[in-house]
Amino acid sequence: MIKxxxxxxxxxxxxxxxxxxxxxxxxxxxxxxxxxxxxxNILLPPEGVRGMKVFDIEKFSKKISVPTVEIDKENVVIAxxxxxxxxxxxxxxxxxxxxxxxxxxRVFILDPSKVSSFHDLNLNFTxxxxxxxxxxxxENWKHEDIIRSVLPEDLxxxxxxxxxxxxxxxxxxxxxxxxxxxxQVLKDKIxxxxxxxxxxxxxxxxxxNFEFEVLCGSSDLKTSVKENKCCFDxxxxxxxxxxxxxxxxxxxxxxxxxxxxxxxxxxxxxPFSIPAAKMGCVVxxxxxxxxxxxxxxxxxxxxxxxxxxxxxxxxxxxxxxKDDLKAHLISYSEKLTHNSNxxxxxxxxxxxxxxxxVKCFHQLFEWEEISDYSLPILHIYTFVxxxxxxxxxxxxxxxxxxxxxxxxxxxxxxxNVAPNKEMIRITLLTKKDMICKTNNIKRKIIYTEENxxxxxx
Ligand SMILES: C[S@@+](CC[C@H](N)C(=O)[O-])C[C@H]1O[C@@H](n2cnc3c(N)ncnc32)[C@H](O)[C@@H]1O
Numbered sequence: 001m002i003k004x005x006x007x008x009x010x011x012x013x014x015x016x017x018x019x020x021x022x023x024x025x026x027x028x029x030x031x032x033x034x035x036x037x038x039x040x041n042i043l044l045p046p047e048g049v050r051g052m053k054v055f056d057i058e059k060f061s062k063k064i065s066v067p068t069v070e071i072d073k074e075n076v077v078i079a080x081x082x083x084x085x086x087x088x089x090x091x092x093x094x095x096x097x098x099x100x101x102x103x104x105x106r107v108f109i110l111d112p113s114k115v116s117s118f119h120d121l122n123l124n125f126t127x128x129x130x131x132x133x134x135x136x137x138x139e140n141w142k143h144e145d146i147i148r149s150v151l152p153e154d155l156x157x158x159x160x161x162x163x164x165x166x167x168x169x170x171x172x173x174x175x176x177x178x179x180x181x182x183x184q185v186l187k188d189k190i191x192x193x194x195x196x197x198x199x200x201x202x203x204x205x206x207x208x209n210f211e212f213e214v215l216c217g218s219s220d221l222k223t224s225v226k227e228n229k230c231c232f233d234x235x236x237x238x239x240x241x242x243x244x245x246x247x248x249x250x251x252x253x254x255x256x257x258x259x260x261x262x263x264x265x266x267x268x269x270x271p272f273s274i275p276a277a278k279m280g281c282v283v284x285x286x287x288x289x290x291x292x293x294x295x296x297x298x299x300x301x302x303x304x305x306x307x308x309x310x311x312x313x314x315x316x317x318x319x320x321x322k323d324d325l326k327a328h329l330i331s332y333s334e335k336l337t338h339n340s341n342x343x344x345x346x347x348x349x350x351x352x353x354x355x356x357x358v359k360c361f362h363q364l365f366e367w368e369e370i371s372d373y374s375l376p377i378l379h380i381y382t383f384v385x386x387x388x389x390x391x392x393x394x395x396x397x398x399x400x401x402x403x404x405x406x407x408x409x410x411x412x413x414x415x416n417v418a419p420n421k422e423m424i425r426i427t428l429l430t431k432k433d434m435i436c437k438t439n440n441i442k443r444k445i446i447y448t449e450e451n452x453x454x455x456x457x
Pocket of ligand 1: 206207208240241242245265266267268269270271272286287288289292315316317318349350351
């Protein structure tokens with residue numbers, strides 16, 4: 001019953017008032033709840049905006065009657081303590097105002113869902129309590145309330161992301177007829193927003209930047225973001241950027257120390273590479289998208305990164321691993337002894353296919369080229385299908401990619417990307433017989449007493 005009444009009251013205030021009257025003799029409890037619901041609705045945008053598809057600011061005007069109490073100036077502080085939870089809370093709305101006809105008084109404007117008579121106020125001094133008319137408008141509501149009031153009651157906007165000055169939504173088919181209203185409201189209400197864009201399709205293109213439609217605002221999608229104490233400039237139409245990965249980027253950065261080496265195979269505009277180089281790691285950052293390299297260079301300068309700490313490559317990940325990573329690690333390998341403490345990290349964030357690049361490491365080096373202290377730690381991102389169960393999906397990934405017998409140090413569940421799909425990170429320490437050639441030479445390790453060196457034969 002309670003549910004029914006609340007729903008009715010949301011749909012139509014007038015109807016629910018009539019309903020209250022009809023039911024009043026029988027259902028006292030319900031009436032109480034219903035009158036509260038009506039009062040709460042009073043503070044929401046007018047019911048007339050529901051279904052609006054062409055933005056009309058005038059339709060948001062609404063005249064309501066609200067309780068007020070006039071308080072003498074000397075009692076304002078104490079009254080504020082007592083009444084602060086009962087004041088009307090709306091955007092751009094001052095609930096304590098000067099009194100029009102008496103300079104020595106302030107008017108407290110009260111929430112009708114919490115106050116209906118002077119007795120509700122618990123004030124121990126007598127003050128003038130009365131109802132006044134108030135004109136509310138578009139500026140008084142947050143975007144959540146406006147969008148909820150505009151959309152049919154069974155629809156809602158699930159979420160949005162902010163990328164600097166760009167607000168990004170991913171509208172379901174049934175919301176598309178309201179897309180321009182949603183765009184307008186988000187642009188008006190979200191501080192610093194210059195454009196609202198809607199993702200048109202799933203990310204399918206190679207560079208992982210998505211097809212979008214500008215719903216409201218500027219079609220120039222250049223913006224700036226901050227992440228892990230670094231500043232990044234980017235053009236959202238040219239490159240991939242996902243603000244939801246900030247914490248995961250931070251998790252990896254916490255594993256790095258100054259002097260470590262980072263090979264960032266699918267670097268994007270540098271959320272791993274730039275902060276890592278800034279903290280003193282030697283970084284080789286690669287991305288196939290030339291625009292990513294352009295923005296990587298801009299961000300390198302912006303974050304004052306020294307040339308010797310960050311080198312940028314624009315190649316397919318497989319070529320980068322087989323040529324540049326290989327040559328660099330070989331040249332470094334000699335310096336890496338058991339007491340050097342330098343770790344080699346490889347980030348591979350291209351979850352749709354990145355795991356397939358692990359095979360580029362198989363037998364990449366000659367046995368002598370790599371020491372036990374220069375074995376890279378791979379941070380591989382991939383998607384797990386959880387239709388049957390997470391455990392089942394994970395097992396499949398490990399078997400299909402031949403990772404079951406690797407030295408897996410961590411499997412981290414990064415985030416849900418769809419109802420039956422999770423993004424995970426597999427962090428594994430490579431083994432020498434995985435990344436070095438062993439098959440064409442029969443190897444014997446000879447320890448010679450004279451020179452105390454290990455020889456490979
Ligand atoms: C999911 S984004 C990750 C970007 C960044 N590392 C991050 O964590 O936000 C993947 C990146 O891989 C790049 N990419 C796609 N295919 C590639 C390939 N075959 N070789 C190198 N980079 C590739 C895309 O251009 C994109 O910038």
